[in-house]
Each structure stands twice: as structure tokens, then as C-alpha cells.
Amino acid sequence: MNVLFNNERDESVDYYAILGCDELSNKDQIQAEYRVRALQYHPDKNLDDPEAMDRFKQLQEAKEVLCNDVQRKAYDYWRNSHIAVPWKKWQSINERSQP
Secondary structure, three states: OOOHHOOOOOOOOOHHHOOOOOOOOOOOHHHHHHHHHHHOOOOOHOOOOOHHHHHHHHHHHHHHHOHHHHHHHHHHHHHHHHOOOOHHHHHHHHHOOOO
């Protein structure tokens, strides 16, 4: 239970903002935004940027979650609930509590 109270939510990790879309975007729009940003932020095109790989991984995670109906519904619920637990930790707790 301590995991619920000893965490801070990182508002900078917003999958919609990372992809440049919003909650009303459909899968086609999300994938189109992903392709644009993937070309822009790909580590091979940003060899001088040590954070490029992390940014690209985050971009991929955002697309995977938002293009999966079940994960997107859970993400939207988490995002709108303002729970202080970070998304990945909340997702892990939620998955373990399912029967």
C-alpha cells in the first residue's frame, strides 16, 4: 500500500502530448503523428543527442498504449483520475490485481 502514497505523478509524461494529439484523436491520427515524430526523433538522426534513445522509446510506448483500446481506456482513466502513482507503476498494480 505504501506504493500508493510514496509516489509523485510526473505530469511531463503525457502520452497525448508526446505524440502531439489529444483524447479525441483516433488510431489513424495517432499513428500519423507517431510517424512524423519517429522520423524527427529517431536516434539515428540525432547522433549528438544522448537523450534521443529515451525520447524515441517514450514515443513508441505512447503509440503502443494509445493504439491499444484496452490500454488506452486504462490510461485515460488513470490520466483523468489524477492519481499520484506514475502510469507504469499504476498499470503494473492494476494488472496484478486483476483475477
